Amino acid sequence: VQELDAGGMRVRLSSGETISFNHLVVATGARSRSSGVSGEDIEGIFSLRNVSDAVGIKHYIRERKAKRAVIVGSGFVSLEMCEAFRKIGLETTVICRKNYPMSKLGEEFAGPILQQLQGEGVNFIPDTRLSSFDRSSSGAVWVHTDGASMEADLVLLGIGVVPEVALAEQSGIELGPTGAIAVDNHMKTNKEAIYAAGDCCESYHRISRRPSYAPLGDTANKQGRIAGANIGGQDLVFPGIMGSYCLKVFDLEVASTGFTPDEARKAGMQVRSATIKGKSRAHSYPGSVDLQIRLIADNENGRLLGAQAIGSEGAVSRINALAAGLAAGISLEELAYLDLAYAPPFSGAWDPIHIAAQKLLK
Amino acid sequence: VQELDAGGMRVRLSSGETISFNHLVVATGARSRSSGVSGEDIEGIFSLRNVSDAVGIKHYIRERKAKRAVIVGSGFVSLEMCEAFRKIGLETTVICRKNYPMSKLGEEFAGPILQQLQGEGVNFIPDTRLSSFDRSSSGAVWVHTDGASMEADLVLLGIGVVPEVALAEQSGIELGPTGAIAVDNHMKTNKEAIYAAGDCCESYHRISRRPSYAPLGDTANKQGRIAGANIGGQDLVFPGIMGSYCLKVFDLEVASTGFTPDEARKAGMQVRSATIKGKSRAHSYPGSVDLQIRLIADNENGRLLGAQAIGSEGAVSRINALAAGLAAGISLEELAYLDLAYAPPFSGAWDPIHIAAQKLLK
Numbered sequence: 001v002q003e004l005d006a007g008g009m010r011v012r013l014s015s016g017e018t019i020s021f022n023h024l025v026v027a028t029g030a031r032s033r034s035s036g037v038s039g040e041d042i043e044g045i046f047s048l049r050n051v052s053d054a055v056g057i058k059h060y061i062r063e064r065k066a067k068r069a070v071i072v073g074s075g076f077v078s079l080e081m082c083e084a085f086r087k088i089g090l091e092t093t094v095i096c097r098k099n100y101p102m103s104k105l106g107e108e109f110a111g112p113i114l115q116q117l118q119g120e121g122v123n124f125i126p127d128t129r130l131s132s133f134d135r136s137s138s139g140a141v142w143v144h145t146d147g148a149s150m151e152a153d154l155v156l157l158g159i160g161v162v163p164e165v166a167l168a169e170q171s172g173i174e175l176g177p178t179g180a181i182a183v184d185n186h187m188k189t190n191k192e193a194i195y196a197a198g199d200c201c202e203s204y205h206r207i208s209r210r211p212s213y214a215p216l217g218d219t220a221n222k223q224g225r226i227a228g229a230n231i232g233g234q235d236l237v238f239p240g241i242m243g244s245y246c247l248k249v250f251d252l253e254v255a256s257t258g259f260t261p262d263e264a265r266k267a268g269m270q271v272r273s274a275t276i277k278g279k280s281r282a283h284s285y286p287g288s289v290d291l292q293i294r295l296i297a298d299n300e301n302g303r304l305l306g307a308q309a310i311g312s313e314g315a316v317s318r319i320n321a322l323a324a325g326l327a328a329g330i331s332l333e334e335l336a337y338l339d340l341a342y343a344p345p346f347s348g349a350w351d352p353i354h355i356a357a358q359k360l361l362k
Numbered sequence: 363v364q365e366l367d368a369g370g371m372r373v374r375l376s377s378g379e380t381i382s383f384n385h386l387v388v389a390t391g392a393r394s395r396s397s398g399v400s401g402e403d404i405e406g407i408f409s410l411r412n413v414s415d416a417v418g419i420k421h422y423i424r425e426r427k428a429k430r431a432v433i434v435g436s437g438f439v440s441l442e443m444c445e446a447f448r449k450i451g452l453e454t455t456v457i458c459r460k461n462y463p464m465s466k467l468g469e470e471f472a473g474p475i476l477q478q479l480q481g482e483g484v485n486f487i488p489d490t491r492l493s494s495f496d497r498s499s500s501g502a503v504w505v506h507t508d509g510a511s512m513e514a515d516l517v518l519l520g521i522g523v524v525p526e527v528a529l530a531e532q533s534g535i536e537l538g539p540t541g542a543i544a545v546d547n548h549m550k551t552n553k554e555a556i557y558a559a560g561d562c563c564e565s566y567h568r569i570s571r572r573p574s575y576a577p578l579g580d581t582a583n584k585q586g587r588i589a590g591a592n593i594g595g596q597d598l599v600f601p602g603i604m605g606s607y608c609l610k611v612f613d614l615e616v617a618s619t620g621f622t623p624d625e626a627r628k629a630g631m632q633v634r635s636a637t638i639k640g641k642s643r644a645h646s647y648p649g650s651v652d653l654q655i656r657l658i659a660d661n662e663n664g665r666l667l668g669a670q671a672i673g674s675e676g677a678v679s680r681i682n683a684l685a686a687g688l689a690a691g692i693s694l695e696e697l698a699y700l701d702l703a704y705a706p707p708f709s710g711a712w713d714p715i716h717i718a719a720q721k722l723l724k
Binding site: 219222239240316321323324329333335339349 | 568578579580581582583584588599600601602603604605606607608609610615617618619678679680681682683684685686687689690691692695696697699700701702703704705707708711712
């Protein structure tokens with residue numbers, strides 16, 4: 001699509017052809033964020049957005065017999081790719097601007113992640129900013145930072161995405177405060193008959209009650225279905241997101257829903273939080289492992305505002321229980337004595353959820 | 363304790379000693395239900411309530427070199443003991459009055475359980491009532507039923523428990539409609555300063571809004587803590603139970619919260635339910651297995667009333683998410699687009715919870 005004429009309800013394609021529409025869905029997605037440093041177009045520097053990117057990386061590793069990977073950034077994609085790279089035996093180095101990985105979770109959750117990465121042989125370099133890329137004389141890439149420089153056969157940029165909004169913006173479709181396309185709870189833009197869905201648009205964040213940009217696959221799926229249903233004549237509301245996500249870092253489950261304490265404070269809320277270390281199963285049951293949970297609640301009314309969990313099993317499952325409670329406005333009193341399904345292979349009689357809620361109530 | 367004088371606030375022990383109290387907790391527990399047939403006291407016939415029962419069974423198997431176990435009943439304890447017996451190589455036969463195991467879940471959930479039992483070499487005999495026990499000439503036990511008779515080296519009675527209420531009843535403490543001790547939401551009985559907690563007393567069922575008898579370890583823990591806190595001067599309310607439970611049947615997770623469709627109908631409610639077969643992880647992710655979920659909702663207001671799940675992973679985790687939602691009064695609309703934490707190792711972008719809720723909304 002070359003041009004979108006919102007008022008005239010038609011699009012002009014690059015072929016010159018014009019197509020009229022009754023309804024339009026803008027689903028232009030997002031693109032990988034550029035590092036903004038010189039040399040980013042050197043061969044061997046990749047982003048990872050889609051299957052063809054993945055295939056490209058795989059082929060490059062095989063053809064070039066790559067041995068050394070440098071990953072820039074320490075979010076989802078970066079941490080997941082650490083596992084992929086280590087599994088095929090690459091020397092893997094992560095360069096991170098903050099002093100620990102997944103910094104938005106805060107330091108008490110970064111510790112176990114860092115330990116996991118280092119246990120798996122990943123070289124983690126904190127407090128380091130990329131400054132430029134260079135081709136090395138051997139055909140590899142020199143990665144220059146404000147600290148050391150290092151040579152890599154392959155560089156992965158895992159520094160986030162930006163919504164692809166140029167077409168929408170040019171046609172007068174409103175962007176929201178996050179820079180992504182603004183939509184109402186029916187996934188409609190400000191333009192009649194034009195909807196948006198997926199990584200190009202915002203989501204209403206149910207905890208902050210503000211628009212947010214959270215380009216995740218499950219959210220995109222939901223938005224697409226809501227937009228389609230409404231275009232098809234239904235009247236479906238997308239209730240919004242709570243910022244739930246999870247990832248697997250080697251053998252570690254990391255999961256979050258709603259606010260972290262930092263996010264709550266940034267949103268101007270008075271909150272308290274409690275972090276506990278529990279067990280994934282009954283203490284006595286074989287295979288029981290440490291499970292760390294943090295709960296965040298509104299100081300005034302005791303409502304749950306968010307939760308994070310980390311452990312080699314059971315973290316995602318606890319966060320999903322808390323996400324369901326969060327969506328329905330559950331209180332700490334409820335959580336403290338919640339009738340969860342209990343059997344020793346799956347939890348203690350007091351689940352980490354109970355223990356954390358009781359600690360926070362004190 | 364020989365006698366409890368509720369009005370005089372004292373107990374008389376079997377030693378003759380009398381002890382006065384300011385507060386008393388009745389925590390007399392439950393005892394295994396008797397089969398009521400003749401010969402139940404023959405050596406080799408066991409119940410399983412506590413650790414010493416377990417140790418007794420273990421010693422008996424070892425000393426007698428037991429090879430053939432017959433389990434009467436097909437609830438939690440029976441199914442869990444199938445695994446224990448098969449693991450040490452016993453020929454294991456389950457006798458069941460109903461035509462499938464865990465009959466309260468209904469036939470669509472019994473199928474996978476039966477398949478699992480049979481796959482593990484358990485002999486399941488449906489539609490069969492125990493009629494008597496007899497000592498066999500070889501020193502084993504003859505188990506007679508309304509069908510076949512069979513010889514066993516060891517018999518386990520897994521036919522439930524009854525609350526131990528004799529002492530309470532004699533002292534004028536009120537029993538509820540279930541036959542267990544009636545308590546208020548502070549775990550107090552009808553007698554001043556006398557509390558009850560655990561398997562001897564009832565629990566308020568939050569979905570049926572009636573007293574229920576659900577003697578489970580996690581509930582007993584909660585009741586005990588509530589009773590203790592209130593005696594200690596706090597004002598803590600036990601919100602009650604929702605009938606959540608789970609069990610492991612060999613490699614199968616079975617879990618439930620709230621009502622089954624049958625229980626809802628018995629409680630006089632107009633409900634609808636939907637059962638779906640989803641996957642425990644993203645379809646493409648290694649290790650993803652079938653996961654069956656059933657949701658039950660109130661026909662009038664669309665509120666969730668209960669859920670059951672079964673599969674070799676992920677069933678308990680889904681039921682706990684649904685239990686948290688259930689406690690907080692979640693609607694099907696919420697569940698259909700709930701912001702669960704998503705990553706392919708843990709679920710599809712559409713979780714079985716979403717799929718089931720959407721099916722039920724149609």
